[in-house]
Amino acid sequence: MAEHLDLNSDLGEGFGVWRLGDDAALLDVVTSANAACGFHAGDPGIMRAVTTGAVERGVSVGAQVSYRDLAGFGRRRMDIAPDELTDDVLYQIGALDAFARVAGTRVRYVKPHGALYNSCVVDEAQAAAVVRAVREYDDALPVLGLPGSALLRHAERAGLRAVPEGFADRGYTPEGWLVPRSEAGALVTDPDSVVRRAVRMAEAGEVVAVDGSTRSMPVESLCVHGDTPGAVELARRVRGALAAAGIDVRPFAR
Amino acid sequence: MAEHLDLNSDLGEGFGVWRLGDDAALLDVVTSANAACGFHAGDPGIMRAVTTGAVERGVSVGAQVSYRDLAGFGRRRMDIAPDELTDDVLYQIGALDAFARVAGTRVRYVKPHGALYNSCVVDEAQAAAVVRAVREYDDALPVLGLPGSALLRHAERAGLRAVPEGFADRGYTPEGWLVPRSEAGALVTDPDSVVRRAVRMAEAGEVVAVDGSTRSMPVESLCVHGDTPGAVELARRVRGALAAAGIDVRPFAR
């Protein structure tokens, strides 16, 4: 049984006048903030606000790196050459690190966003390109991603710390993959179920798949969301239940 | 008489498929490379190429920071709030520093580009905003700018090293300002004159203004250009003449 677990969430996903989610509320719940770095969301002012708010609450800052796609919020896969992807990721890490530094911390990990996250599950070349950027920037930086993904495999091969994360509100296939959003069972909508799944993933390192089978799913972090109604409240409940179960909720890296 | 002088130039000012100037040739001539950081030019791939090329030749890397204006190449003044400008500058410094770091160096100084450069001559608020970004990021970073500018004044007040630069191919008013490009005498087009003015600025710390008067103009760096026909060859001649005059041409910061 795990004695500690991290809670991560995407933050700073506004741009200019636009906002998405309740950053301040989420920062009170999570232990790791995946801060948008300007390619899918997150302008410099927002990056300062997120990093400053994270430091004030002892939350670790991670670079949530993306394809360059503001119009599509980074949700559209791009067939980008690996070298270009490496450089795009480096650019984003460096930009965020400036704000982290000014806020009194540093970027503590890297996590791909949206379509890049999905590409990094199966696309060896893109996963390797992301890992290369992290390794080049600072080989002490962990990479946060899906268990079994090409991303974590390449990270390990490159000598980086590979941190597996789980989703208590997503359905899993018997093989341990996320059920695609277009299919039945993709989302777990009952709050009580989400909380139970979170605690079970933390305590037992396992998850019940959509076919009812139980699958091993050891994770070091749970990803919670803040951009839908009730999401922040649910995240709070998850954190409370973990604490009640004796799990120390704390950053996986600081 | 100065015993050493820096030669700086704007580099990495392409974007995507587009290129501007001959970066490789200029890197063989200058001692400081003002690398574009993505806001007026300079995509991540170009930033890697410039920083790598600079390190190979012992050239210092500076962040050439700009308004966010790709379509206008940063040449259009923007009435941006000081806080936003500070954050935009920080973002650019951090992004470039990632590539500098990977190339084996760090950002060594900051210089505003285009319309922001001009604003920083007279606009106290914008000049202070740029200085604040530099100070926040690393108060050991010098700021490169026009002698007498608000930028250098604010830099000094903030305890930063303020490095004055000169332009051997630009006309000066008797008061020591650059003649606006819309007026007669703005440009010195005769190559021999440019070379002579460069040596005189280096040796005597003075320049002949458009009215024939001589004005004190002590500078630590000369800005040379590479984006017009013959520009690189002229820069080479300037460097040669400085060397012939016994001036040690070397970075003002490394």
Add this chain to the structure above:
Amino acid sequence: MAEHLDLNSDLGEGFGVWRLGDDAALLDVVTSANAACGFHAGDPGIMRAVTTGAVERGVSVGAQVSYRDLAGFGRRRMDIAPDELTDDVLYQIGALDAFARVAGTRVRYVKPHGALYNSCVVDEAQAAAVVRAVREYDDALPVLGLPGSALLRHAERAGLRAVPEGFADRGYTPEGWLVPRSEAGALVTDPDSVVRRAVRMAEAGEVVAVDGSTRSMPVESLCVHGDTPGAVELARRVRGALAAAGIDVRPFAR
């Protein structure tokens, strides 16, 4: 006394995943929709939604043109060359007209947004540049703007219809200008006052300035907002009060 009046509002001011204001609700209240065209807000999908929704409700579509400044929402003045501004405005009008056309209508008027709106009050060159774009595109298109502005003056000179608009929720100086937002009296926050001022502007063509004096202010349209709490409800009340006063609320152009 005016027998009819237009109500206009800024619409379609989201981008990508982001939204601003309640377009659907506002479309039920206004008679003219100032649709964002992609330079400060408004992606192609949003432009389709706004134009389609406008046609369904008999609302006229206008091009709300802006500086190219997504990060600043077009709220930062740019010193752009007149020729470039003309071309930027043309681009936006044409892009919106494609969606208007597909929705079964056409762009019916042009109104500058944000900082460009403010520039067009006093900046002769920028105002003329906007007018030139409208005239080149279709000299039957009216221009909507501030009474007394350079924009309306240049529009008239160019033979375009110049449509003056008023703001029931903004304070006016005795000279008939809007009180700057940084000064006291800039905003009229009492809903009842806003409604009364709207009816008076419509019925009597006059407004009470911040010093208590009455100033002639004949307008053909009132601008209402939808991006603050209670704004849509207030717009509804304004429309209701105008109708109750016997004013025919209808588009100034269709």
Add this chain to the structure above:
Amino acid sequence: MAEHLDLNSDLGEGFGVWRLGDDAALLDVVTSANAACGFHAGDPGIMRAVTTGAVERGVSVGAQVSYRDLAGFGRRRMDIAPDELTDDVLYQIGALDAFARVAGTRVRYVKPHGALYNSCVVDEAQAAAVVRAVREYDDALPVLGLPGSALLRHAERAGLRAVPEGFADRGYTPEGWLVPRSEAGALVTDPDSVVRRAVRMAEAGEVVAVDGSTRSMPVESLCVHGDTPGAVELARRVRGALAAAGIDVRPFAR
């Protein structure tokens, strides 16, 4: 044997200060100008210059539509939803049509650019999305594309004129597809061969594939390039040879 043929080329592919290819020289050679519309290249000022230049020379203007990808010059495939793609294409057609209109003409056809061109060869959904945009905007507009492509097939089904184009400087597979650029035989570099292939495609409607076999390849337009050294001169030779062979070189649409 064809009695007439069109020569098309990509034009206006600069952005801001950057330029690509020699637009003025190419406009003297081609009969159809595929004008970039701002998503991969082509700012408003450039769009005005291209449309004006085209009208002066009797060259037809086409909208060269792209994914929204300035940083990648539209060369990176994006998994964009069909509805979004339709709207992105509409936006670009409308924007260009504004400049065409001001120049005294209209957009006469639509051709996808770069990665979108390639996607439209095989991707049914994206090809249909592009066709939908064209049909919605003006169902009298032809679509220019690769013979056998999903694009031309969907265009025909939608009742649009589908115009097949050939590439005299590209190798073809025995099945009639372009040899991928990563493979041997992708490019025909010998100028004499290019000219001979152009004339044969025009006169006989056939092309010799990389395996030496002859394949039927009836085309109404040939695509020539202007962005490599000698390209414009080669385009001129192709045009001269077609004329010498008695082929009337003229726009396929005006």
